[in-house]
Structures are given as structure tokens and as C-alpha cells.
Amino acid sequence: MDLSTLTEEWRRIDVMEYFTKDYDYTDFEKPSAEFASEFNDYGLDTNDNSLYDYLVIEKEINVREAGNYRLYGSLESPSGEWVDYDSNYTYLDVGLHSIKLRFYGLSIYNTGESGNFVVYMNLYDTDEGRWLDSTTNTTSYYSYTDFERPPAEFTGNFNDYGLDTDEDGLHDYLVVEAEINVTKEGEYELSGDLQYYNEEEGYWEYTGYNSNETYLEVGIHNITLQFDGVRIYNSKYSGSFRVWLSLYETEEWKRIDVATGMATSRATGITSHLTTPLFFYPTKPTTTLSVQAPIRKFTITHPYSHQMVGLNCSEFVDANRKVYYDWIPAIRLE
Ligand SMILES: [Ca+2]
Numbered sequence: 001m002d003l004s005t006l007t008e009e010w011r012r013i014d015v016m017e018y019f020t021k022d023y024d025y026t027d028f029e030k031p032s033a034e035f036a037s038e039f040n041d042y043g044l045d046t047n048d049n050s051l052y053d054y055l056v057i058e059k060e061i062n063v064r065e066a067g068n069y070r071l072y073g074s075l076e077s078p079s080g081e082w083v084d085y086d087s088n089y090t091y092l093d094v095g096l097h098s099i100k101l102r103f104y105g106l107s108i109y110n111t112g113e114s115g116n117f118v119v120y121m122n123l124y125d126t127d128e129g130r131w132l133d134s135t136t137n138t139t140s141y142y143s144y145t146d147f148e149r150p151p152a153e154f155t156g157n158f159n160d161y162g163l164d165t166d167e168d169g170l171h172d173y174l175v176v177e178a179e180i181n182v183t184k185e186g187e188y189e190l191s192g193d194l195q196y197y198n199e200e201e202g203y204w205e206y207t208g209y210n211s212n213e214t215y216l217e218v219g220i221h222n223i224t225l226q227f228d229g230v231r232i233y234n235s236k237y238s239g240s241f242r243v244w245l246s247l248y249e250t251e252e253w254k255r256i257d258v259a260t261g262m263a264t265s266r267a268t269g270i271t272s273h274l275t276t277p278l279f280f281y282p283t284k285p286t287t288t289l290s291v292q293a294p295i296r297k298f299t300i301t302h303p304y305s306h307q308m309v310g311l312n313c314s315e316f317v318d319a320n321r322k323v324y325y326d327w328i329p330a331i332r333l334e
């Protein structure tokens, strides 16, 4: 989905109400597959340390026509925070099948929540590229302490300063340092978005991105990000900047920690992932998604309900041509 290509020129110029004859829905085609009732879940420990590496779910699917299908599932914590997603692409013959999804144990540990987790599922026919069915199931009780611990995390110590690389007295970079405690050596990536609060428009303006991938031994490390000074000059903003920091392990490319105290800026209820729908909960009949810098808007109209609404989103390109694959920054719902 490239929102930068959306225009505001689409205007409805005429509306007409027309009523068809009466139809019986049973006279129409049934979906080639749909969800059946069975649902099962269990913890999976892959390295025998008595902590679950994955939460596995098995969902029953009733197939009417053999073909290629995709089961997509999104996991939410008991309090409704998004945790992880997984997809399973598979060929299925006619009949009942139990299909598995695996959710990342560390992401569950990071919620700090115990209780029954919620799995939102969608079923797609990948031959026809068609959505077929959706359903929601609740897992049995889990404590977050049943799952794997983060191999690295922020200690909470941060620092920042201007860096003058050509000694002309002006900062070439704004450097942000994050202290990271590594308990399992490996490859990690620290990434950050630099933002400032635009008082006039009332939102956080994106001012730069940087990432730093590095191999880290066990211990405490200071990892730095460098944000482009010219970009900051061009913003014409003076004051404190906010940095949204994420720490990834690069084996499974999972986010293992985010810097605290910065969560308020993120749009409520939005998650977006590689080749999966962008989901949100509509709270009004019409929801406007706003994308920042410069502001662009588009409106999604849908029945008022607490069902999730999905947009297909494989990548997101913001107005500055920066491409995001795993989340959408600077969007808000109105
Ligand atoms: Ca384990």
C-alpha cells in the first residue's frame, strides 16, 4: 500500500439507491473453505530449558475444494495489546484439517501479562487471492513467565549529543546512545525514529531514521544512532526530540524490546506487518487515517462494529519515500 499515491481528488458526484429482488443467501456459492469449531493451543520448548519458545495454536479448517490456502493469525494479550503474527501457506485436500501457527515466546514474555490470549484468524484462498473467512479464539491460561526471556534489553540509560565531524562548529549528527544489557551473545539491531511535536498540527513529525546492526557479546554495551544534522536544520524546529527506539534480534527478525516512555505517540490499536493486513478497531462509522509529513488523509467507511478492519499492506511508503515493512509510524485514527 503506497499512501503517497493516494489523492484527494476522488469525489462522489452522484448517488442512487436501488433495491434488487429478494434473494436467498443459500442460492449463492459457498466459500471453498471455512473455519470449523476445533481450536487447540500449547507451549513449545525447542531447547529443553523449560521455557516455551513458541505458543502453538491449531485451528480446524473445513475444505470444500482442494487448493492452496493461507491461514493468518494475529495474537493479542489479555489486555488487548498486539503480540505477534504468523502465517501458514499450505495445500489442502477436501475435508477437515488442523493447521498450526506459531507465536514467538519472547514477544509473549515481553507483554508481562498472564491470562487467556486472543487469536484473530483470517483464511485466504491463495489460488484465487480471495479472503474466505475470519474467526476469533481464546487460548488457555498462560503466564508470561512460562516463556523465554529476552536475550538483550534496554537498561533504561540513554544519552544524546551533537557530533561535529568536520570541525566547523555545527553538528553533522544528533547522536543518541542506548545502553543495552546482553545476556545471550548474537547479532542485534538497534533502530530509531527521530520525531518532534508539531504544535500547530498537533502531531509528532518524523525527522529521521537510523539503524545500527552489530554483534554483541554478553555484557553491557552502549550502542549509538546518528541522525542527519541537515534534516534537523531543515525541520526549523528547536527543542527536545523524541526517539522511538527498537531492539531486534536478527535471527528471526523479531523486536525484542522498545524503549519505554515513548509509547504514547503510537496510534491505538494499529499493527501492521509484512504482507499481512493492517488491522485496527473502528470506533466510529468513518475512520480517517492520517499520514504525516506532509499530511495526507484517506477515509475508510465501514459498518460500526467492534470487528477488526483489515487493509492489505505489504509495505508502507511515507510522504518522504521512506519504506516501512513491519510497522507504520506516524499514523493516527480520527
Ligand atoms: Ca525454551
Ligand SMILES: [Ca+2]
Binding pocket: 163, 164, 165, 166, 167, 168, 169, 170, 171, 172
Ligand atoms: Ca560540522
